[in-house]
Amino acid sequence: MRQAKSTATTATFYALVDSIIPNTPQLASKLGQIHSVGATDMDTHAYLIYQLDHFLNIHVGFSLFEVPLSEPTAELLNAAAGQVIETGSNVEPLHHYLYVKNAPFTMLSRTDRLRSVTLMERLQVDLSRLPVPFQHNGGLVQFMMDTLNRLIYFGYYSEWAGYGATRLYSPDWRKLEFFPVSWLQAGYPGPAYGYRAYRGHLLKYPRKGEEEHVR
Amino acid sequence: MSDNPDVIVVGAGGGGAVCAKEIGEQGLKVLVLEAGPWYGNKKWPEPNQERGRTSSSDPNDLDIGLYKKQHNMYENNMNDIVTGLFRWGPADRRRPPWFRSIPQRGFFWQNSGVGGTTQHYWGISVRAFPDAIDSHWPLSYNEMIPYYEKVEATLPVEFAATTTKEELFYYGAKKAGFSLNNTLDVTKPGYRPNVNAILPPNKHLMNPDYSLQQLSRMEGCTLAGFCINGCRVGPTVERIAKRSTLVSYVPLALKTGNVSVRPNAFATKIITEDHHEEGTRAIGLEYRDTWTGRYEECYAKVIVLAGGCAETPRLWLNSGLPRNPWVGKGLTTHYFDWVTGIFDERYLINLIGEPSASPFVGNTSGARLDYPGLGAMHVSGVSPGLTALFTYGFSEAGYHFLNIPGPDKPWDYVGRLVGSDLKQYMASYRQTMSILILTDDQVNMKNGITVNPAIQDEHGPVPVFHYSSTTADEKKRNKLAAIAADILKQAGAKTVIRSDWPPGLAIHAASNMRMGFVVDTSCEAYQVKRLYLADNTVQYNGLGGPNPTLTTQMLATRTADKIVEKYFS
Numbered sequence: 001m002r003q004a005k006s007t008a009t010t011a012t013f014y015a016l017v018d019s020i021i022p023n024t025p026q027l028a029s030k031l032g033q034i035h036s037v038g039a040t041d042m043d044t045h046a047y048l049i050y051q052l053d054h055f056l057n058i059h060v061g062f063s064l065f066e067v068p069l070s071e072p073t074a075e076l077l078n079a080a081a082g083q084v085i086e087t088g089s090n091v092e093p094l095h096h097y098l099y100v101k102n103a104p105f106t107m108l109s110r111t112d113r114l115r116s117v118t119l120m121e122r123l124q125v126d127l128s129r130l131p132v133p134f135q136h137n138g139g140l141v142q143f144m145m146d147t148l149n150r151l152i153y154f155g156y157y158s159e160w161a162g163y164g165a166t167r168l169y170s171p172d173w174r175k176l177e178f179f180p181v182s183w184l185q186a187g188y189p190g191p192a193y194g195y196r197a198y199r200g201h202l203l204k205y206p207r208k209g210e211e212e213h214v215r
Numbered sequence: 216m217s218d219n220p221d222v223i224v225v226g227a228g229g230g231g232a233v234c235a236k237e238i239g240e241q242g243l244k245v246l247v248l249e250a251g252p253w254y255g256n257k258k259w260p261e262p263n264q265e266r267g268r269t270s271s272s273d274p275n276d277l278d279i280g281l282y283k284k285q286h287n288m289y290e291n292n293m294n295d296i297v298t299g300l301f302r303w304g305p306a307d308r309r310r311p312p313w314f315r316s317i318p319q320r321g322f323f324w325q326n327s328g329v330g331g332t333t334q335h336y337w338g339i340s341v342r343a344f345p346d347a348i349d350s351h352w353p354l355s356y357n358e359m360i361p362y363y364e365k366v367e368a369t370l371p372v373e374f375a376a377t378t379t380k381e382e383l384f385y386y387g388a389k390k391a392g393f394s395l396n397n398t399l400d401v402t403k404p405g406y407r408p409n410v411n412a413i414l415p416p417n418k419h420l421m422n423p424d425y426s427l428q429q430l431s432r433m434e435g436c437t438l439a440g441f442c443i444n445g446c447r448v449g450p451t452v453e454r455i456a457k458r459s460t461l462v463s464y465v466p467l468a469l470k471t472g473n474v475s476v477r478p479n480a481f482a483t484k485i486i487t488e489d490h491h492e493e494g495t496r497a498i499g500l501e502y503r504d505t506w507t508g509r510y511e512e513c514y515a516k517v518i519v520l521a522g523g524c525a526e527t528p529r530l531w532l533n534s535g536l537p538r539n540p541w542v543g544k545g546l547t548t549h550y551f552d553w554v555t556g557i558f559d560e561r562y563l564i565n566l567i568g569e570p571s572a573s574p575f576v577g578n579t580s581g582a583r584l585d586y587p588g589l590g591a592m593h594v595s596g597v598s599p600g601l602t603a604l605f606t607y608g609f610s611e612a613g614y615h616f617l618n619i620p621g622p623d624k625p626w627d628y629v630g631r632l633v634g635s636d637l638k639q640y641m642a643s644y645r646q647t648m649s650i651l652i653l654t655d656d657q658v659n660m661k662n663g664i665t666v667n668p669a670i671q672d673e674h675g676p677v678p679v680f681h682y683s684s685t686t687a688d689e690k691k692r693n694k695l696a697a698i699a700a701d702i703l704k705q706a707g708a709k710t711v712i713r714s715d716w717p718p719g720l721a722i723h724a725a726s727n728m729r730m731g732f733v734v735d736t737s738c739e740a741y742q743v744k745r746l747y748l749a750d751n752t753v754q755y756n757g758l759g760g761p762n763p764t765l766t767t768q769m770l771a772t773r774t775a776d777k778i779v780e781k782y783f784s
Contacts (some may be wrong), residue, residue, distance in 0.1 A: 020633045051297045057311035059671040114614050139318020146320035153608030158291035158600030170309040171298040172263050186599040186644035191288035193427035194437025195576045198416050199377040202408050
């Protein structure tokens with residue numbers, strides 16, 4: 001089985017997915033109960049960790065090595081959060097009661113967490129204080145901040161959570177166990193054999209005698 | 216047969232498969248090396264779990280049952296960049312994907328496997344704008360037409376059927392002042408159906424006597440949506456509705472009896488020799504079996520590279536071939552953007568008789584607007600995960616709440632949406648219609664692929680991708696985004712969102728081993744004889760904005776003729 005992640009790493013990604021796709025009980029009365037569900041309920045942070053740890057395969061020394069990226073990436077978010085806290089640039093109060101050891105990112109409000117992601121993606125941080133492989137590597141930092149975002153939106157709104165107990169298996173061993181909540185939220189019916197939705201053709205393709213064009 | 220091929224083709228994708236079929240048809244023996252797996256082939260019943268056999272050259276190996284089992288159309292299973300069936304990586308999905316170094320926001324979207332990136336392409340098969348060819352390319356548009364026609368008849372292509380999203384798009388485009396362009400050769404702005412390599416809808420589709428499941432086993436599109444997640448509609452592999460080369464040119468190549476395809480074989484080095492008359496010439500390839508890790512070599516009279524815009528220059532650079540400053544450089548990407556409209560249910564009922572724009576129905580893209588001088592755009596309907604990513608999660612502008620557009624902007628939002636805004640708009644997914652912007656971006660020598668010897672994987676130094684837009688490209692893209700926003704508003708969208716995609720996105724990568732700079736008009740390398748290119752790399756420019764696949768297939772058809780003419784007649 002896969003290696004257990006440190007509490008700080010898990011808590012950091014939990015806080016990140018929660019700030020992008022939070023639980024929204026306020027939408028329940030307007031749109032229906034299902035719309036209160038958010039990314040932490042659907043374990044999107046675990047998806048993120050799986051993806052980051054299965055992303056990079058390069059030669060280190062003489063052998064091919066799968067470089068797990070979740071820990072240094074969490075450290076990256078915490079470095080940005082640390083800078084926000086040190087400089088007092090958080091706009092909303094800190095949530096000391098949410099703090100997880102070594103993960104200052106968890107102490108920030110949702111919008112301040114995204115402000116710290118923004119600092120990082122604009123490279124308004126001290127690049128020398130970042131963990132390897134991000135240290136002095138602004139391009140990689142920007143790539144990673146973008147990748148994190150893309151993975152969260154795609155991970156949550158795709159069927160991944162529906163793999164249930166098999167969601168962290170390697171992909172060939174996953175089985176869809178339930179209809180994904182995010183697809184219910186989107187009103188998407190899932191893959192279909194087809195739709196009786198033909199509304200005609202605006203133009204007829206100019207098919208001339210095909211033989212004369214086949215050389 | 217594969218021991219002594221006349222020609223070796225690297226890559227069984229959009230270009231390689233075409234070249235292989237055309238050469239095979241002329242009686243020459245062809246070996247195709249493909250880095251990824253082969254789906255829908257009996258010799259690899261579990262292509263992601265077991266090595267299977269070495270190669271296949273028999274059309275009877277194709278198996279529709281296996282093909283459908285493997286293409287389940289679930290978006291994460293199909294298109295996840297790390298674990299998806301269509302990812303750029305080895306067949307064994309327990310292993311990570313192959314790495315590309317991208318020191319900026321963005322990604323390089325390519326598929327491995329027989330069929331290459333056409334496995335998830337949208338089938339869009341439009342010709343270049345004549346004005347982007349004549350007086351720019353070293354070939355004339357007229358010289359291209361017979362080859363275009365041949366590919367169009369072989370795939371075959373059709374004008375796309377109308378579903379709700381196309382109807383909305385036409386309505387908006389017309390109200391925005393554009394007129395219908397009834398042509399394949401576009402010289403003026405206008406809208407038209409997309410020209411797609413998708414079989415026309417099954418003629419019984421609207422007949423309730425046939426169940427949809429029955430229809431999906433017959434020939435003809437069932438408007439099942441999401442060509443991007445693969446297509447599983449059809450009675451046999453070769454009659455699948457969306458015409459990726461996996462189901463079009465590869466079966467035709469096998470039928471020639473002269474073509475053998477070896478999947479799971481990653482080309483790592485071009486082998487050359489110095490010949491007293493020809494000078495430096497290609498004689499073979501070194502490749503690595505992705506299951507066993509064993510390196511092997513094969514030799515032929517001609518080598519054709521068609522691994523795409525990252526791997527083709529990488530292979531050149533990692534093989535130590537003669538230096539040429541244009542190898543890997545000058546890359547165009549159509550500097551994409553994405554503009555989305557959200558409609559009101561009641562409005563849609565009044566306008567089109569349905570409460571939904573149905574982004575999940577019909578061809579992924581069935582309608583387009585061409586605008587020579589600026590580029591093009593097309594309506595796009597993708598599955599919810601991809602919609603969330605493309606519309607709300609991918610932006611150079613960062614988070615919307617930190618970057619609110621001014622009141623004079625034609626869109627209500629720019630940048631990533633989060634929290635209840637995001638969730639409310641995703642709750643309106645069925646009322647969502649997106650438009651993909653394709654900019655006529657200019658060749659810029661700074662953009663493209665290099666290799667970094669400090670970062671290596673099992674196939675050598677990895678490709679490093681860089682792209683930055685110029686002020687001129689940005690101006691064009693802004694104009695196109697404003698037109699798209701206007702079309703959406705005219706169609707009745709109540710909210711318009713511009714995603715502002717980062718420049719570091721390569722989906723329509725092209726023109727980084729350009730004709731006239733790296734290869735001649737036959738697509739043979741100037742500096743290495745008997746080495747031909749048959750992928751997007753050879754395009755001289757971004758075609759003015761039209762999608763690149765058909766033009767690459769047209770050139771690959773022509774290149775096959777040139778190869779036979781020069782070395783085998």
